[in-house]
Amino acid sequence: MNTLDHTRTANVVGLGLIGGSIALALRERGWDVRGSDLDDVVSRRAEHEGIISEIGLDLEADITIVAVPVTASVGVVRQMLETTSGVVTDVGSVKAPICESIHDKRFIGGHPMAGSELEGLDGADPHMFDGAIWVLTPDLEADDENFAVVASLVRELGSEVVALSPTEHDRLVAVVSHLPHLTAASLMSLAQDRSEEHASLLRLAAGGFRDMTRIASGSPRIWIDICQENRNAILEAIDDLNAALKNVRNFIEAEEKTSLESMLQRARESRANLPGRVTDPSSLSEVRIRIPDRAGAAAEVFTLAAELGVNIANFEVVHLAEGNRGVAVVLVDSGVVDMFRGGLIARGFRPTVSALT
Numbered sequence: 001m002n003t004l005d006h007t008r009t010a011n012v013v014g015l016g017l018i019g020g021s022i023a024l025a026l027r028e029r030g031w032d033v034r035g036s037d038l039d040d041v042v043s044r045r046a047e048h049e050g051i052i053s054e055i056g057l058d059l060e061a062d063i064t065i066v067a068v069p070v071t072a073s074v075g076v077v078r079q080m081l082e083t084t085s086g087v088v089t090d091v092g093s094v095k096a097p098i099c100e101s102i103h104d105k106r107f108i109g110g111h112p113m114a115g116s117e118l119e120g121l122d123g124a125d126p127h128m129f130d131g132a133i134w135v136l137t138p139d140l141e142a143d144d145e146n147f148a149v150v151a152s153l154v155r156e157l158g159s160e161v162v163a164l165s166p167t168e169h170d171r172l173v174a175v176v177s178h179l180p181h182l183t184a185a186s187l188m189s190l191a192q193d194r195s196e197e198h199a200s201l202l203r204l205a206a207g208g209f210r211d212m213t214r215i216a217s218g219s220p221r222i223w224i225d226i227c228q229e230n231r232n233a234i235l236e237a238i239d240d241l242n243a244a245l246k247n248v249r250n251f252i253e254a255e256e257k258t259s260l261e262s263m264l265q266r267a268r269e270s271r272a273n274l275p276g277r278v279t280d281p282s283s284l285s286e287v288r289i290r291i292p293d294r295a296g297a298a299a300e301v302f303t304l305a306a307e308l309g310v311n312i313a314n315f316e317v318v319h320l321a322e323g324n325r326g327v328a329v330v331l332v333d334s335g336v337v338d339m340f341r342g343g344l345i346a347r348g349f350r351p352t353v354s355a356l357t
Contacts, residue, residue, distance in 0.1 A: 011064040020065030020124030067092040071225045087149045094229040095137045095166035108150045109137035117217040119355035134159035135165045148317040163302030174233035184216035285337040288330040
């Protein structure tokens with residue numbers, strides 16, 4: 001897909017906010033991108049504005065990205081696997097339903113953790129994925145080459161690849177993505193109700209309230225589907241949040257100042273320690289990992305990194321001269337490379353490590 005004499009090709013099915021942004025980003029990088037949307041007006045607009053080169057499908061495209069609502073993803077992905085010959089991925093924010101329904105070596109589930117309060121092509125931004133986390137949820141039998149194709153595209157768009165199982169992904173995003181949106185919406189509903197009693201309340205909303213409720217301005221339509229598809233994980237997260245708020249209420253009611261302060265301090269420290277991206281190349285180490293002859297081995301490397309909290313700053317597969325085996329070349333922060341190497345060895349890999357110079 002990266003050869004000099006080959007124009008890289010992609011299909012984007014669904015030209016909303018995410019699909020349109022992916023198409024724009026790929027076009028900026030020289031890809032030939034065909035696309036379509038259920039709404040013909042959107043398809044024609046995307047072609048007219050150069051977001052896609054042509055309406056429709058390239059049946060031999062290197063990769064097809066399905067960017068439709070999560071409730072429609074399974075059917076569309078199956079159709080793409082039947083009609084195109086390249087790798088197929090999706091961008092849905094709920095992974096278990098689609099990954100449990102589709103077991104095909106050409107399909108790699110995905111979810112870019114990025115978005116905007118804007119909707120549709122009006123919000124499409126080729127830089128949307130810069131610095132974002134992009135989760136991949138490969139099947140246990142995932143083909144290493146296909147996984148590498150999707151991971152390479154994700155890295156090219158400026159995102160960090162994290163590999164998780166579909167179920168683990170859904171439980172985690174319920175906490176860090178779905179619950180925050182529903183909480184923000186609930187806070188806005190509370191403020192709106194109170195504003196009917198006190199007309200000046202919303203005018204008094206300060207920066208903290210505005211920051212916390214900003215995501216409530218997102219499109220309501222997609223959240224109906226998300227709540228349906230990830231129902232159990234979201235309910236579990238809501239129960240956990242209710243329990244946490246009950247603890248806070250008890251601290252305040254009982255005037256347990258020490259307990260309240262301790263909770264607030266832990267929250268402050270956790271917020272300050274949210275992981276960032278590696279930006280200094282001199283702090284990186286190169287890890288070369290010979291890919292063993294078993295399905296899904298390349299995806300295991302990313303899954304391990306996610307379990308250990310290791311940021312993979314870059315990833316590629318280099319083919320060996322003998323046979324069709326490959327070596328994964330991974331860049332990670334030198335401060336965690338020994339932990340990462342140990343984890344790889346424990347899982348049967350034979351990594352070699354060298355510092356970047």
